[in-house]
Every structure is written in C-alpha cells, then in structure tokens.
Amino acid sequence: MRLIPDSGLRILRGTAHWQLCALRDTARVDDVVMLAPAAAVADDGVAAAGPFAGGYAGMVFDQHCRLFHPRPEDGKVDSVLWGETTSLGVHAGTPQPFVITAAGTEVDGSVTGELPQRPLALAADSADYLYLADPDSKAVWLVDTWQQEVARRIEFAHAPVDLAGCGGDVFVLLADGTTWQLAACAEPLRTPWPALPGAERLAVSAAARGGHLAWVLERAGQFDAALHALHLGQSITLPFCTDIASEAEHPEFGALLVVAQLPGDNFLRLRLLGNQPTLLPPLLAPHYDGRGIALAPDCRIAYWTAQGLRHAAPARAQYRQRGQVFAFALDSEHDQTPWGRLVVEACIPVGTGIRFRAFTRDDLEFADPIDGKGLGGETPVLSQHTWDSDARATQALFRDPSPRPLTPAPADGFALYDAPLIALPGRYLWLVFEFTGTRSKSPRLRSARVEYPGHDLLKKLPRTLWREAAARDFLYRYLMPPAALLDEWQAVAGDRHRLLDSRIAPESALSWLASFLGLVLDACWAPAVQRQMIAEAATLFRTRGTLSSLQRMVEILTGAEVVIIEHFRLRGGGVVGNPHVNASQAVLGVGYRVGGAIGDPRRQALASDKPAAGDDFENFDDFAHRFTVSVVAALDAPQLGCVRRLLELHKPAHTDFTLCTADSGIRAGLGAHLGISSVIGKSAGFAAGVLGDAVLGAGTLLGRPELDREAT
Incomplete structure (x- = not known):
C-alpha cells in the first residue's frame, strides 16, 4: 500500500510560511507580503542624523x-x-x-x-x-x-x-x-x-x-x-x-x-x-x-x-520600487516530478506587477542558501549560486476572472492569477517572486499553490505527436487550460455531497439548502446559527409555534438560556404593585367562577366584536394569548431586532409577546419573577461621582475613600 500520493498540492500561505522565506526589499504584513516601505527622509531630502538631547517629559x-x-x-x-x-x-x-x-496645615500663610x-x-x-x-x-x-x-x-x-x-x-x-x-x-x-x-x-x-x-x-x-x-x-x-x-x-x-x-x-x-x-x-x-x-x-x-x-x-505610504521573495523548497517526495500549474492569490494594482521564476532539483545538497535562510534545515531557500548564474526571463501571471464553485472567494481586493510552471522535472521546487511597484502603490501576495505532477492529457494523444521533447513541451503547456477546466469540474463533482450537509456546506449554499426545508434564513444570523437551524429545522417544524420549538429556536440564535412564561399561568398569583391581585383568586367558590371573567368586569367587552367605550386596552395580563420571552444574556439593539423577527415569524397566530433580556432591569409587577427572570445578588461596583457629569442614584457614589496615610 502506498503511503505517498502520486499527485497533490504544495501551498505557500500564512505567516508561518512567509517567515521561512527570504525577503529582499519586501516585507510581511500579517499574512501578506508586499514591497517594503522606503527609507524615511527629512524635509530637506537628507536622512535625519544626530543625537537628541532635548530631555524627556512624559505625558x-x-x-x-x-x-x-x-x-x-x-x-x-x-x-x-x-x-x-x-x-x-x-x-x-x-x-x-x-x-x-x-x-498639611497652613501655618502663617504657608503650607x-x-x-x-x-x-x-x-x-x-x-x-x-x-x-x-x-x-x-x-x-x-x-x-x-x-x-x-x-x-x-x-x-x-x-x-x-x-x-x-x-x-x-x-x-x-x-x-x-x-x-x-x-x-x-x-x-x-x-x-x-x-x-x-x-x-x-x-x-x-x-x-x-x-x-x-x-x-x-x-x-x-x-x-x-x-x-x-x-x-x-x-x-x-x-x-x-x-x-x-x-x-x-x-x-x-x-x-x-x-x-x-x-x-x-x-x-x-x-x-x-x-x-x-x-x-x-x-x-x-x-x-x-x-x-x-x-x-x-x-x-x-x-x-x-x-x-x-x-x-x-x-502618512502617505511610500514603498521601494522593486523587491524579491525567495520561497523555501517545496517537496513533492518523488524524484523527477513534473510540476504543473501555479495559482496565486494576489492584489496587483495598475502600475504594479508580480512575475516569478521556478527552479527545480532532486537534492538539497548545497550550503549557500540566500540570506542563510534554512541553512541546516529541511526546507532551505534557493542557492545563491543558482540565483546569480540564472539568466532566464521571468514568467507572467494571468488573471482568472471565472468564479470557482464550492470554493471560498478571494479576500476583498484580491484576485486569482495562474500560470504554467516552465521548469525541468525535479523533486524540489523553488519559487522566486519579483515585485515591481511605484512610490505610492505596491502589489500584495497572499498565497501561492502549485499542482503536481500536472495533467496527463498527453497520454490520450497518439505518441507520434509528442515523441520529440520540443513538441512534448509545447503540447503540455498548450493543453494546460483545458486540463485545468476538467480538474475543476471533477473537483466540483466530487464535492457535491458537501451541499447536502449543513455542517460542511459552503456559506453561499446555506440559503439554497434551507429552502428545501422551508426555512428562511435571516441575514443577521451568524453562519454557525444558520447551520444549526438547518440541522434542526425538520424537528423544530413538526412542533412549530409551540413553547418548546420557540424556546429552542431562540436558544440557537442567542446561545443563551431562554425562559418563556405564558401569562395565563400567572393568574391569581401575588404580583408586587398590582392593585387588582386580590380581585382574582384561583379558589373555587371564593374568587373563581367557571365561565366567568377574571378581574375587572369591564374587560368582558374585549371578547366581543365591539369593545366597551372608554377601555384603554393597556392591561392584557388576564388573557391567554400573551407570553414573555426572557433571554438570560445582554443583547444589543441589532441582536434584539433579530430575535424579534424570529419570534414574529414562528409564533402562533393572534398572539403577542414581550421580550426581556438580562440588562432590561427589574420592574416590580411587570417582569421581575424571582428565579425566572431576575436574581437577587451582588451588583456591580459604583464609580465616583463627578460634579456636572454624574447623577446620584444612577451608578455613581458621592465622595471617595481616603488613602491610608499611615502606610506612607
């Protein structure tokens, strides 16, 4: 059984990889390589020099x-x-x-x-x-x-x-x-x-x-x-x-x-x-x-x-106008490997450019890596002698404007560029990128990946067409575009199963996948929330509109504990600040009548088509079509709006709700239920009050403790 694949990819991407490369007049900014800033020059055009002896005054x-x-x-x-x-x-x-x-104290006008x-x-x-x-x-x-x-x-x-x-x-x-x-x-x-x-x-x-x-x-x-x-x-x-x-x-x-x-x-x-x-x-x-x-x-x-x-x-950025990036050795683990296509993710503004050269060898036996990068390690950069003796022209990169299905789009401002690798077969590959720019603009290189061993379309043609080396090299490069297109189609066909699994489906396919279940995704939902909603949509929709379904949906959206209180369950209970609490006791024969109204008799008119004149419609606590959703978390305004839209869409018809969060505050008689929506405990500390900038009783404390002068 083979443990080494015959084909694959080798990638240069991220800070860890760019740190192993040799940079000449280029610089790494996070995970991107670009031209290095130009040397600072004083206003008179002469580089600043001379020590400073003006003292120090720290603000x-x-x-x-x-x-x-x-x-x-x-x-x-x-x-x-x-x-x-x-x-x-x-x-x-x-x-x-x-x-x-x-x-101290004043003595004779002095302190x-x-x-x-x-x-x-x-x-x-x-x-x-x-x-x-x-x-x-x-x-x-x-x-x-x-x-x-x-x-x-x-x-x-x-x-x-x-x-x-x-x-x-x-x-x-x-x-x-x-x-x-x-x-x-x-x-x-x-x-x-x-x-x-x-x-x-x-x-x-x-x-x-x-x-x-x-x-x-x-x-x-x-x-x-x-x-x-x-x-x-x-x-x-x-x-x-x-x-x-x-x-x-x-x-x-x-x-x-x-x-x-x-x-x-x-x-x-x-x-x-x-x-x-x-x-x-x-x-x-x-x-x-x-x-x-x-x-x-x-x-x-x-x-x-x-x-x-x-x-x-x-300050306006000023860059050097030329620079190089010498990549470390990419190992195919097979001698005489023919390398295929190079794909680069880069930002190349107008007036700038990135070109490259490719070098191959079957061994790493050299002791003069450029700038000493990788000396004694397994991934050295190119040999200085090889670089000095090379006289080949650089290769150009060509932009690929076609979108790639089932693959993440390039970062904002970046695009994909590709080119065939014109190099002799070899186990190790070295890439050298040459940057050109202006004083105010620089190209940026984010990643590069190389395919090996390239396409095999030549084997599908008569051998007489590619027997000679020159003809084989020409046909190999000529057939690379259709070979790349076939590889892309094959990759898409092999990844079709990803579209049906919400855990691994691309973000761009989540709305399409949710439509099969009748679920409408809100733009404010995070990708993780969308995936979890799709995964549980079939189960949640079987009980849509019930307490358990609404509670689970809000829990998925907020990631916090959710308590739903149906108001009819609170009838007859003692509520601080409610003057009508004694008018409706749930005791048969005392304050409870089968078939009768609870509370103020005037509110019987709410059940008819024509309400009684003068009714203010302010208190609906006596009716079963209202409920309170309490989220044990602090939500900002956009998050609250997102939760409200979810409840409006999935709550039962002809019902109304109230949404409370952990930072809504305690209002006796309106939503403070001990053990459910409020907790009695230690509060946050108070800040010292400043005259004109604070209000007493609103999180500030008048005065401040004095330092222990005995400790001085």
Whole structure:
C-alpha cells in the first residue's frame, strides 16, 4: 500500500510560511507580503542624523480625558481638557497650570509638607490618582487629581526614570533597570521582568491572553537606541528613537507599537504578531518636540509642540520600487516530478506587477542558501549560486476572472492569477517572486499553490505527436487550460455531497439548502446559527409555534438560556404593585367562577366584536394569548431586532409577546419573577461621582475613600 500520493498540492500561505522565506526589499504584513516601505527622509531630502538631547517629559491621559504635561525644568505640571478641536482639526484647549498642594496645615500663610521637585514622567490609574516620577527626590508621588493634593510619597533606592499605566495597574522604571508595580497593590512589588541597566523609557499594555506586555527603550535619542521586549527577552535596533507607546494586544492582529523618532521625523509603527515585528506605514508628526508621546483616548498618538497639543496623522505610504521573495523548497517526495500549474492569490494594482521564476532539483545538497535562510534545515531557500548564474526571463501571471464553485472567494481586493510552471522535472521546487511597484502603490501576495505532477492529457494523444521533447513541451503547456477546466469540474463533482450537509456546506449554499426545508434564513444570523437551524429545522417544524420549538429556536440564535412564561399561568398569583391581585383568586367558590371573567368586569367587552367605550386596552395580563420571552444574556439593539423577527415569524397566530433580556432591569409587577427572570445578588461596583457629569442614584457614589496615610 502506498503511503505517498502520486499527485497533490504544495501551498505557500500564512505567516508561518512567509517567515521561512527570504525577503529582499519586501516585507510581511500579517499574512501578506508586499514591497517594503522606503527609507524615511527629512524635509530637506537628507536622512535625519544626530543625537537628541532635548530631555524627556512624559505625558499621560486620565480616564476623564484630561492630559497632564510635565515641565521638568520648572518643576510644574500643566493640564489640558482633551477633545475640543477647531474647524481645522487642531486642538483648541490651552494648557492650564495644575497646582499641587502638600498634605498639611497652613501655618502663617504657608503650607507644610514636601512637594515634587522635578516631575519627569506621569501615569494615571482608574482611581483618579496621578503618579509623578521625581528623580531628584528618588520618589514617586501620588496626587489626588480632584483635590490637587499630595496623597502619598513612595521612596526608592534608585531614581525613577519613567512610569507606565495599563488599566488600573501602574509600573515604574528605576535607574538601575528594574521595574516595580505600584498599583493596584498596597506596597511596591518587584516585577518578574529582567532588569536592563540603561533603560530610559517604559511602555506596558495588556496581553491578549491575560497579563502584561512590557517594552523598554535603551539609550533613547542616540544612534544605538534599542527597543527591548521584556516579556520575550528580544530586542530591535531603532536608531534615534525617543519614546514608545503601545496598544492592548489583539488576539488576531497582535500588538501595535508606535515609536517616536527625532523632531521632524515620522513616527514608526510596528506590529508584533508571533514575536515577529512588521513595519507598518508611519505617522506624520510635524513640529514634534522630541520629548515624549502618549496614547489618546481615541487611540490616536498625542505629542507636544511649541503651539501645544497635537495628534499624529497617517502618512502617505511610500514603498521601494522593486523587491524579491525567495520561497523555501517545496517537496513533492518523488524524484523527477513534473510540476504543473501555479495559482496565486494576489492584489496587483495598475502600475504594479508580480512575475516569478521556478527552479527545480532532486537534492538539497548545497550550503549557500540566500540570506542563510534554512541553512541546516529541511526546507532551505534557493542557492545563491543558482540565483546569480540564472539568466532566464521571468514568467507572467494571468488573471482568472471565472468564479470557482464550492470554493471560498478571494479576500476583498484580491484576485486569482495562474500560470504554467516552465521548469525541468525535479523533486524540489523553488519559487522566486519579483515585485515591481511605484512610490505610492505596491502589489500584495497572499498565497501561492502549485499542482503536481500536472495533467496527463498527453497520454490520450497518439505518441507520434509528442515523441520529440520540443513538441512534448509545447503540447503540455498548450493543453494546460483545458486540463485545468476538467480538474475543476471533477473537483466540483466530487464535492457535491458537501451541499447536502449543513455542517460542511459552503456559506453561499446555506440559503439554497434551507429552502428545501422551508426555512428562511435571516441575514443577521451568524453562519454557525444558520447551520444549526438547518440541522434542526425538520424537528423544530413538526412542533412549530409551540413553547418548546420557540424556546429552542431562540436558544440557537442567542446561545443563551431562554425562559418563556405564558401569562395565563400567572393568574391569581401575588404580583408586587398590582392593585387588582386580590380581585382574582384561583379558589373555587371564593374568587373563581367557571365561565366567568377574571378581574375587572369591564374587560368582558374585549371578547366581543365591539369593545366597551372608554377601555384603554393597556392591561392584557388576564388573557391567554400573551407570553414573555426572557433571554438570560445582554443583547444589543441589532441582536434584539433579530430575535424579534424570529419570534414574529414562528409564533402562533393572534398572539403577542414581550421580550426581556438580562440588562432590561427589574420592574416590580411587570417582569421581575424571582428565579425566572431576575436574581437577587451582588451588583456591580459604583464609580465616583463627578460634579456636572454624574447623577446620584444612577451608578455613581458621592465622595471617595481616603488613602491610608499611615502606610506612607
């Protein structure tokens, strides 16, 4: 029995594959390869150079959108209320002095107590405390931002040089390279991150799987400045960088870092995914003073200028005009394998292009892979000698506009291109893609797949037509388009069974499959919900309109627990706030009459064709055609609309319903049923009230607890 197939596909796709390739003047952005950004050039056309010695002044935003900007030379701090801009998009706020007073009593008009001497770096926590790093006094000061009073002073053996906040946590970087956590903890706590003597800047952000990501910048503003990832133990050389800012890590896109350079230079943007840095288009920062940046509440980058606060704007991307991608060896596992067709998913704008070359060999015995990629491994890239000695012309790619049935469509902006592989038979195949672009446009390559061993239509022709090598090569390439079409039809015929199974059917075929069962799919249903609805449609439609069927449908749609309460089951029960509860007791001979109406006699008219005059039609609790659907989940407006449409379509005729969710609130007498639609327990915490921005009794608390001064 053979364990190795005679034919198959070899694919280059995803970050893991592109990391094994050698990139020359190209760059990987997530799972796409494109031309690398051009080198940054100063306004006068000369590359920026020279160290920066303008000092540091770290800014910070608090949770109330106030920016605090230190002035270390004067020993003062300014504040700006962020958010108001002019018609030109320039920040309209003017800096106001943030006067800090000492915690003490006034004696003869003076205030006792110490104050920060040289506030160098700032941080803010969720409790409205401002942290000031003061290297002169070797201490970090906590200042109440509302009372503008010093609340605590934390001393260290070494001078603090920078602060960083992440949610409610605050970290400090000391001159000896160690990092300490200040909040939320009673006493400073040494972090497990390694000490790095010479570190001058600190940035901390939340990790996607919990915890923190920490970066420090060493020798800021110098030619040999380096960015170190403390949580990874890796470093990147970034000449003349002055400060760093980071966003919370995204589980799919990774962590985004913004690195400030010298005044007049653009801000660099780095995306770290899978511990691999990717350079993104930069940010424009005119008139940047070089003394620090901060992450604004809207995730823009704020910086300081001589005219005050400004925000960095996306810069127009500029790319190199040529580049190459050297792929690693693709193994067919058979010597002298004839390779077939190449199919590429790419975005090739007008004025750009992607061409390729193919190289084959039956062995991997060479010691000069390009850029050393794969040296000593099983999948090295092409030999440098082979590349230097090759003089063949590159091959072109041809766009395939025809849609492929039962296969996912290319990503937005991308298309499929294919071409025959003109190369000698061989076990290993190397592909080299050559990119051409302009200063503002670059082609993008997402994936490439190669078929082997190619088609066998030559064997169906008389041997006299392809006995000679030149004729065989011509006919092989000439018959490749019809062979590809036949392979596509065969693949579709072999996958027809997928259309009848909702678990594996393509998303585009789900509506067609649901129509066989009489099920109408709503556009707001997620693909997983559509598949589950189709799988259970036959069972649910047998009892359509019943309590169990409606409950199961809503459970599939919301993925939460669903409780359906029929209102006639609540008759005669005690309901808080219902003044007519004693008028209808379900006790035979006391308040219950067989054949009579329950509740107010005026409501008997509702059962006739002509209602009684003056009836307000407000209370329908006494009738059996109403029910309440309670979803134990918090749903937004689009989700609520989706559930309502489902209930309207599948509920019994001449019935009405009320939809409640977990965030609807408790309304005594209208929908608060203990153990069914409400639970008594601990509520969420309250936030401190701010005069003019909060309402008492609506989630805010007047006042705030005072810090324990004895712990200072």
